[in-house]
Amino acid sequence: MAPKALVPLLVTMMLVTGVCNTLLTKYQDNICVRDCDDPNPKEHKMFSQPVIQTVQMFIGEMGSWLFVGGFALYKRYIARTTSAEENGYQAVDTHENGAADTNDADSIRSSTPINPAIKVLVLNSEERLPLKGWKVSLLSLPAICDICGTTLMNVGLLFVVASIYQMTRGALVLFVGLFSVIFLRRTLHLFQWFALVTVVLGVGIVGLAGAIYKDPKATPSAFILYREAFVVFAAEARTPEALRAIIGVFLIAGAQIFTASQFVLEEYILEKYALEPLKVVGWEGLFGFSVTVLGMVIMHLAVGRTDVGQYGYFDLVEAWREITEYRAIGVSSILIMISIGGFNFFGLSVTRNVSATARSTIDTCRTLFIWIVSLFLGWESFKWLQVLGFALLVYGTFLFNGLVRPPLNRCIVRDVEELLPEEPIEHQ
Numbered sequence: 001m002a003p004k005a006l007v008p009l010l011v012t013m014m015l016v017t018g019v020c021n022t023l024l025t026k027y028q029d030n031i032c033v034r035d036c037d038d039p040n041p042k043e044h045k046m047f048s049q050p051v052i053q054t055v056q057m058f059i060g061e062m063g064s065w066l067f068v069g070g071f072a073l074y075k076r077y078i079a080r081t082t083s084a085e086e087n088g089y090q091a092v093d094t095h096e097n098g099a100a101d102t103n104d105a106d107s108i109r110s111s112t113p114i115n116p117a118i119k120v121l122v123l124n125s126e127e128r129l130p131l132k133g134w135k136v137s138l139l140s141l142p143a144i145c146d147i148c149g150t151t152l153m154n155v156g157l158l159f160v161v162a163s164i165y166q167m168t169r170g171a172l173v174l175f176v177g178l179f180s181v182i183f184l185r186r187t188l189h190l191f192q193w194f195a196l197v198t199v200v201l202g203v204g205i206v207g208l209a210g211a212i213y214k215d216p217k218a219t220p221s222a223f224i225l226y227r228e229a230f231v232v233f234a235a236e237a238r239t240p241e242a243l244r245a246i247i248g249v250f251l252i253a254g255a256q257i258f259t260a261s262q263f264v265l266e267e268y269i270l271e272k273y274a275l276e277p278l279k280v281v282g283w284e285g286l287f288g289f290s291v292t293v294l295g296m297v298i299m300h301l302a303v304g305r306t307d308v309g310q311y312g313y314f315d316l317v318e319a320w321r322e323i324t325e326y327r328a329i330g331v332s333s334i335l336i337m338i339s340i341g342g343f344n345f346f347g348l349s350v351t352r353n354v355s356a357t358a359r360s361t362i363d364t365c366r367t368l369f370i371w372i373v374s375l376f377l378g379w380e381s382f383k384w385l386q387v388l389g390f391a392l393l394v395y396g397t398f399l400f401n402g403l404v405r406p407p408l409n410r411c412i413v414r415d416v417e418e419l420l421p422e423e424p425i426e427h428q
Contacts (some may be wrong), residue, residue, distance in 0.1 A: 010349045011362060017343035018366045023373055024336045025053055025154065026162040030379070031329055033322045034311070045311070047329055049319045050154030055292050056333050057150055060340025061285025064278045067345050131273035136283055138269050142262040143287035147295075149258030152251050155313075159248025161380035163371035164210040168252040170367075170393040171203045173400055175260030183264055194407075195400035202392030207249035209385040211242045281344045364394050 034045035131138070157165045174196050180186040188196075266280065275283075296316060304314035311318055323329050350362065367390070374380050398404045 007350070010346050013342060014346040014350050015362065015366055015369065017339045017346060019369045019373065020339040021336065021343055022157075022162050022166055022370050024332050024339065026157060026165070026374075026379065028053065028329055028332050028336075029158055031326060031332075033326060033329075046158075047322055047326075048158055049313065049322065050151050050158065051292065051296055051313050052319050052323070052333075053154045053336070054147060054151045055289065055296070056336045057340050058146075058285045058289035058292060060337040061281050061344060062289060063337065063341030064282035064285060064344055066341070067278055068276070068282060128270075128272060128274040131269070131275040135273060136275075137287075138273075139266075139280060139283045140287040140291070142265040142269075143284040144291060145258045145262035145265065146284060146288050147292055149255040149262065152255035152258070156248040156251035156255065159244040160210050160252070162374045163367070163380060164206055164245075164249065164386070165252055166367045166370045167206045167386070167390055167393055168203055168249050169256065170199060170397060171253045172256040172259055173397050174199050174203075175256050176263055177400065179260050179264045184267060191406035192400050195396045198392055198396030198399065202389045202394075202396055203249075203253055205389030205392060206386055207246065207253075207389075209383045209389060210245040210249060212385075277348045278345065281348070364397075 028047050031047045032044045033047050035043050036045075038044060153165070153169070156168075160168070177188055177192065177196050181188055270280070296314065299314035300309075300316040302314075303309035304312060304316055309315055323333060371390075375382060395404070399406065
């Protein structure tokens with residue numbers, strides 16, 4: 001298959017695996033594990049193990065090493081043999097140090113097009129020092145940020161529907177922008193600051209929609225949203241359901257601080273050192289898994305095995321019982337690991353083969369698909385206020401990335417500095 005023909009397939013698989021990540025995690029949260037026979041549905045106890053779900057993500061990230069190992073075997077045995085057979089001879093090593101010459105397509109200076117599916121396995125710079133030895137441990141810093149951000153988002157997902165969870169994650173661009181200015185000394189233009197304000201407003205409206213509308217029949221028409229939103233909020237915000245939604249939105253939005261920190265740390269490290277993108281994910285998965293498991297054991301001994309901590313987030317015995325006794329949880333856990341591993345591979349491949357416009361459009365489609373599937377499954381009801389918030393989120397993100405024209409001509413800038421040239425992607 002021609003390299004360019006692979007891109008649509010990579011984009012499709014990125015969308016499929018990205019949508020599955022969120023929906024499968026929410027599916028787990030909807031599985032009853034205790035008091036399931038109680039006639040009152042409010043007494044049913046659902047699967048609530050956000051730390052276990054974080055471990056699942058890191059296992060999925062460690063799956064990147066399967067791609068790395070498979071590519072290494074292909075390069076060592078299949079590609080070399082095929083090349084020798086086609087040319088009718090075996091290449092002789094002419095290097096003084098005895099090192100084998102690398103394929104011309106692996107060089108960033110090569111004119112030979114690199115297959116889009118293997119760009120993630122090629123060094124993104126030949127001018128930087130290779131990241132190896134003890135320096136690889138630097139990736140434990142973004143991995144720790146990933147632990148905090150992912151766990152908080154998983155807790156937040158317990159309190160909100162899947163679409164609001166995905167939309168609230170749009171707050172990431174706000175913290176990436178702020179941290180890039182503070183720590184990486186990047187410059188934001190006036191239209192980008194306006195875009196960040198728009199994103200904040202969009203996240204606020206999405207959160208408001210999740211807090212005040214729980215009955216589909218209570219959803220107002222688009223013409224009275226502004227007049228009734230805050231009136232309804234004042235009356236409904238004191239209810240337990242609304243309070244849970246507000247807490248969930250704040251947890252998810254706050255988690256973007258850690259995700260943005262992860263991106264900025266990755267950018268800072270990879271500006272100095274070069275490492276194959278998929279290996280970055282693999283190392284972060286390994287470090288994240290190790291730290292999370294160690295923390296889980298400590299917290300179980302300190303909190304989880306006590307009467308107060310029983311059935312809580314750190315009760316490892318209960319978590320293991322739920323995963324092993326409920327087949328739906330066990331199967332969905334495996335599927336989540338597979339989808340996250342696939343999303344990292346396909347996502348990184350797409351990130352390095354398409355434009356910023358395409359990447360933003362793909363991410364918007366991912367949110368839309370999650371919303372549509374959630375509506376189809378009956379997990380949530382349609383809310384016009386959520387449409388308004390989502391529209392502001394998309395506009396703010398597109399404006400921030402320079403994909404739409406600023407509202408004022410004086411804000412138009414020809415050369416916009418890219419905040420994160422390494423083009424990081426979310427790992428789930």
